[in-house]
Amino acid sequence: MPKLLVLAALLGLAAPAHALSVRDMLGREVTLAAPPARIVSLVPSVTEILFALGAEDRLVGVTDFCDYPPAARRKPRVGGMLTPSLEVIAALRPDLVVATTEGNREETFAQLRRLGVPVYLVAAHHLADVWDAIARLGALTGREAAAGPLLAGLRARVRAVEQAVAPRPRPRVLYVLWPEPLIVPGRESLVTELIARAGGRSITAAEGSDYPRFGLEAAVARAPEVILLANHSASAGPIDRERWRGLTSVPAIRAGRLHAVDGDLLHRYGPRVVDGLERLARAIHPEAFR
Amino acid sequence: MIVEARGVGFAYPPSRPRRAHPFRLADLAFGLAPGEILGVIGPNSAGKTTLIRLLTRVLEPAAGEILLEGRPLARLDRAEVARRVAVVPQGVPPQFPFSVEELVLMGRFPHAPARYFEDAADRAVAHGAMAAAGVLELAALPLDSLSGGERQRAVIARALAQEPRLLVLDEPTAHLDLRHQAEAATLLRRLNRERGVSMLLVSHDLNFAAEVCDRLLLLAAGRPVRLGTPEEVLEAPVLEAVYGCEVHVEKSAASRRPVVQVVWPDARGR
Amino acid sequence: MSPRARLAAALGVLTLVLLAVAALALFLGGAAISPRAVLAALAGRAGAQSVESVVTLSIRLPRIAVAALAGGALAVAGVAFQALTRNPLAEPSVLGVSGGAAFGVVIAQSLGLGFGVLGAAGLTAFAFAGAVVAAGAVYLIAGAGRLSVQTLLLAGVIVGLFFASAITVVISLLDVNRLGGVIYWLLGNLGTLPPASLGLFALSAAAGLGLVLVHARELNLLALGEEAAQQLGVDADRLKIRIFAGAALLTASVVAFAGPIGFVGLIVPHALRMLLGADNRLLVPAAFVGGASFLLAADTLARSIVAPGELSVGVITSFCGAPVFVWLLRTRYRALL
Numbered sequence: 001m002p003k004l005l006v007l008a009a010l011l012g013l014a015a016p017a018h019a020l021s022v023r024d025m026l027g028r029e030v031t032l033a034a035p036p037a038r039i040v041s042l043v044p045s046v047t048e049i050l051f052a053l054g055a056e057d058r059l060v061g062v063t064d065f066c067d068y069p070p071a072a073r074r075k076p077r078v079g080g081m082l083t084p085s086l087e088v089i090a091a092l093r094p095d096l097v098v099a100t101t102e103g104n105r106e107e108t109f110a111q112l113r114r115l116g117v118p119v120y121l122v123a124a125h126h127l128a129d130v131w132d133a134i135a136r137l138g139a140l141t142g143r144e145a146a147a148g149p150l151l152a153g154l155r156a157r158v159r160a161v162e163q164a165v166a167p168r169p170r171p172r173v174l175y176v177l178w179p180e181p182l183i184v185p186g187r188e189s190l191v192t193e194l195i196a197r198a199g200g201r202s203i204t205a206a207e208g209s210d211y212p213r214f215g216l217e218a219a220v221a222r223a224p225e226v227i228l229l230a231n232h233s234a235s236a237g238p239i240d241r242e243r244w245r246g247l248t249s250v251p252a253i254r255a256g257r258l259h260a261v262d263g264d265l266l267h268r269y270g271p272r273v274v275d276g277l278e279r280l281a282r283a284i285h286p287e288a289f290r
Numbered sequence: 291m292i293v294e295a296r297g298v299g300f301a302y303p304p305s306r307p308r309r310a311h312p313f314r315l316a317d318l319a320f321g322l323a324p325g326e327i328l329g330v331i332g333p334n335s336a337g338k339t340t341l342i343r344l345l346t347r348v349l350e351p352a353a354g355e356i357l358l359e360g361r362p363l364a365r366l367d368r369a370e371v372a373r374r375v376a377v378v379p380q381g382v383p384p385q386f387p388f389s390v391e392e393l394v395l396m397g398r399f400p401h402a403p404a405r406y407f408e409d410a411a412d413r414a415v416a417h418g419a420m421a422a423a424g425v426l427e428l429a430a431l432p433l434d435s436l437s438g439g440e441r442q443r444a445v446i447a448r449a450l451a452q453e454p455r456l457l458v459l460d461e462p463t464a465h466l467d468l469r470h471q472a473e474a475a476t477l478l479r480r481l482n483r484e485r486g487v488s489m490l491l492v493s494h495d496l497n498f499a500a501e502v503c504d505r506l507l508l509l510a511a512g513r514p515v516r517l518g519t520p521e522e523v524l525e526a527p528v529l530e531a532v533y534g535c536e537v538h539v540e541k542s543a544a545s546r547r548p549v550v551q552v553v554w555p556d557a558r559g560r
Numbered sequence: 561m562s563p564r565a566r567l568a569a570a571l572g573v574l575t576l577v578l579l580a581v582a583a584l585a586l587f588l589g590g591a592a593i594s595p596r597a598v599l600a601a602l603a604g605r606a607g608a609q610s611v612e613s614v615v616t617l618s619i620r621l622p623r624i625a626v627a628a629l630a631g632g633a634l635a636v637a638g639v640a641f642q643a644l645t646r647n648p649l650a651e652p653s654v655l656g657v658s659g660g661a662a663f664g665v666v667i668a669q670s671l672g673l674g675f676g677v678l679g680a681a682g683l684t685a686f687a688f689a690g691a692v693v694a695a696g697a698v699y700l701i702a703g704a705g706r707l708s709v710q711t712l713l714l715a716g717v718i719v720g721l722f723f724a725s726a727i728t729v730v731i732s733l734l735d736v737n738r739l740g741g742v743i744y745w746l747l748g749n750l751g752t753l754p755p756a757s758l759g760l761f762a763l764s765a766a767a768g769l770g771l772v773l774v775h776a777r778e779l780n781l782l783a784l785g786e787e788a789a790q791q792l793g794v795d796a797d798r799l800k801i802r803i804f805a806g807a808a809l810l811t812a813s814v815v816a817f818a819g820p821i822g823f824v825g826l827i828v829p830h831a832l833r834m835l836l837g838a839d840n841r842l843l844v845p846a847a848f849v850g851g852a853s854f855l856l857a858a859d860t861l862a863r864s865i866v867a868p869g870e871l872s873v874g875v876i877t878s879f880c881g882a883p884v885f886v887w888l889l890r891t892r893y894r895a896l897l
Binding site: 347368386405452 | 777783785792793795838
Binding site for chain 1: 589590591592593608609610611613614615618619620732733744745749751752754863867868869870871872
């Protein structure tokens with residue numbers, strides 16, 4: 001406890017010199033004493049972005065789930081996304097913590113602010129948000145020079161995908177985040193937009209919130225032509241096709257178009273989301289990418 | 291002999307510390323003739339309840355043996371014992387959810403444990419038992435709605451439905467007011483006379499036991515002290531030694547059975 | 561009316577109710593299929609690969625079977641456990657067994673077993689393993705061999721709490737993407753089962769039901785108190801163990817195949833007791849059929865109210881169950897007064 005009090009006092013004293021005031025992605029105002037040099041990332045997506053920007057030297061702490069790139073695993077760990085250790089974070093003396101409201105807890109932010117540590121929140125429901133996040137983190141870490149080309153490259157790849165699939169008819173796609181119970185991406189989910197850009201039509205695109213629970217028979221009634229099963233573990237076994245085999249009225253089943261996709265690529269909003277987009281497009285329009 | 295106990299001994303295992311002083315039953319020997327009413331009396335913790343448990347094979351004797359109609363009790367299985375010996379407990383647990391008839395029909399279980407529902411013969415026996423105990427009109431009523439006396443008679447009916455050779459009654463007058471005590475005495479004597487039911491009656495109420503029983507067995511600290519007629523057993527010096535207080539024994543003018551009265555300690559001081 | 565006749569009448573009425581609810585469940589659902597199409601599919605007149613055939617025969621029908629089996633099993637487990645502990649508030653989840661089974665499944669899902677080829681079989685195996693561990697713990701704590709019913713209740717609650725905390729720990733360690741699925745599963749997940757799993761479920765539920773049914777008459781005698789029951793010829797120790805095993809088997813099966821679902825084991829026995837009395841020989845079979853209707857109705861509601869989305873069935877049973885239970889409590893007490 002005394003350690004934290006001293007830290008808070010020091011941070012307070014260090015204040016004015018080159019004070020920055022920025023707005024995070026949720027519109028909250030965040031005041032920093034100086035450009036951040038010791039950043040703790042509580043979001044795997046943000047970790048990936050920082051590494052892609054070449055700003056990893058400023059990264060002093062990551063979560064247990066920050067596993068990409070491999071170098072990220074060598075960074076000091078602060079715990080899980082829901083249960084990071086405040087002591088470990090404080091001991092790293094960060095001047096900025098980057099977090100998200102989808103995966104981290106409000107309580108964590110409150111506690112960090114009480115310790116005098118600024119918290120910058122990110123959130124992404126659309127591809128535009130991903131570009132925005134990359135640009136902002138680039139500005140925060142003074143790596144605008146890297147952000148520019150990175151974004152240009154990513155946008156070019158997205159355009160390439162869109163052009164390749166543009167002339168083709170758009171099949172109905174069912175994306176399965178979790179099979180039992182059936183959980184699908186809805187209106188607010190990034191995956192829904194990615195499926196659209198990959199040349200597909202998600203049959204659950206109009207459903208509420210970001211990952212609603214859905215009825216299997218409603219999915220069957222909408223006759224998807226492609227079914228994508230999200231894979232979450234690195235050590236994934238072969239897909240369980242048995243569960244789906246009996247649904248013979250579904251075009252996707254009859255045509256054998258049941259694919260596994262890497263969940264990490266599609267649910268994190270770092271640069272690899274474009275890798276995910278490309279894999280989606282390949283699964284939905286294999287002929288376009290031969 | 292309906293029941294014969296020979297040199298029976300028992301001790302509760304030390305892992306059940308219910309008593310400050312470990313309890314032992316020893317050298318218990320008595321016989322109960324057919325049609326006889328035997329009363330078992332004695333102070334608290336004398337072994338009366340333990341005796342009931344031994345007779346119904348809830349507990350096994352550590353020494354000696356018990357014979358039921360000449361056959362060793364240990365060789366009979368639970369259902370066989372239940373067909374011959376019926377226990378009338380002090381009552382039923384609170385919030386008992388069944389009716390009088392359903393309770394009485396439970397007494398038919400030992401006769402056909404494998405049967406799912408009781409058959410017509412079972413129901414006939416149950417009816418007879420309820421009539422004998424005087425609760426036939428109450429058959430459909432839930433047990434919880436009856437008075438203490440009625441409940442006691444329903445429990446007796448259940449025991450009768452077992453068609454036992456021996457009825458064991460555990461404190462039949464506990465919780466009963468005077469009128470119901472008198473009714474219970476009448477009922478028991480009638481059952482004994484008309485149906486020839488042998489009975490073993492455990493009671494702390496000396497006068498009730500004296501009235502109703504043919505013979506008494508006086509227990510103290512797990513050992514038998516006296517076995518004989520009420521006149522032989524209920525003698526002041528014997529009772530004073532066992533109960534540790536001053537008593538006065540008279541002969542009742544009406545029934546010529548002994549009546550025991552406690553001499554209250556304060557009275558002498560005044 | 562003799563008990564046999566009352567049982568026949570009760571079963572007759574309850575079966576009709578079950579058939580009515582099942583019929584309704586066949587016609588309702590997130591995929592808008594006309595009643596005529598449903599009937600055509602049932603009669604085999606619709607194409608094998610048509611939407612109505614697939615939805616009716618491969619999705620709705622199996623799901624109806626699962627819901628009915630789960631409801632029946634939970635209700636019977638409730639009756640058994642209430643009779644065993646002579647406590648009207650005893651519910652299968654208080655056994656501790658559902659907590660253990662749920663923990664087993666959460667572990668399996670977090671290890672990614674829900675996806676692999678092992679899929680359902682692996683999940684079920686973990687659920688039963690968790691159930692066995694929990695049941696064993698409760699059994700040992702409560703006195704192994706000479707079960708004390710008061711300790712049984714306490715032990716069940718403690719073991720259940722322990723596994724609930726363990727589940728919370730696992731959840732806090734999981735990453736966000738897996739979180740949603742596991743949490744939904746913990747609210748009850750009645751879904752379509754492949755025929756092999758359905759068969760296994762039916763088998764284990766039948767075994768549990770049989771174990772309890774065979775001892776229904778002795779359970780009545782247990783209400784007299786253990787010593788009095790023994791004096792009537794009941795082997796009380798053996799009876800307690802068998803009833804506990806039966807209730808545990810029924811509960812574990814449901815959790816393994818349909819996730820943890822509460823309130824059924826509390827509501828259905830009490831409602832039936834108000835109608836049929838306390839005789840377990842009537843209650844046990846009636847609970848099986850009545851419980852099936854109840855859960856089937858709840859599940860049909862859960863998958864139709866917010867169609868095409870779905871609610872977890874546990875939400876319906878809790879929302880409807882709690883007020884119904886309060887109402888039952890008040891009317892029963894009024895009767896006793």
